[in-house]
Amino acid sequence: GASHAELGAYLLGLWGIGEDVVGAVAQHHQPPPAGSAARVTAVVYAANLIEHRLAAEPAPAEIPAGEADALRQLQVYERIPAWEEACRKIRLEEALRA
DSSP: OOOHHHHHHHHHHHTTOOHHHHHHHHTTTSOOOTTOOOHHHHHHHHHHHHHHHHHSSSOOSSOOHHHHHHHHHTTOGGGHHHHHHHHHHHHHHHHHHO
């Protein structure tokens, strides 16, 4: 009955990964509280959002308002387009090598 977030965090903890990363993985479906200094959690949350956006066909044009607000508070919103583009480029390069 555990989620992939819980299982991932559990395994990372067993492997001795730091608590900041373990917590970020465990909570990657929810943004950290506003004003949080948890940059690792912000980046993991953003990475999860990007992965879901890139998996959608076609990719959504806009980030939903609630998620956009959370990303702005975490000060990573403006980085999302560049991060998505980097992921698309890597995906295309991997496809060309296959």
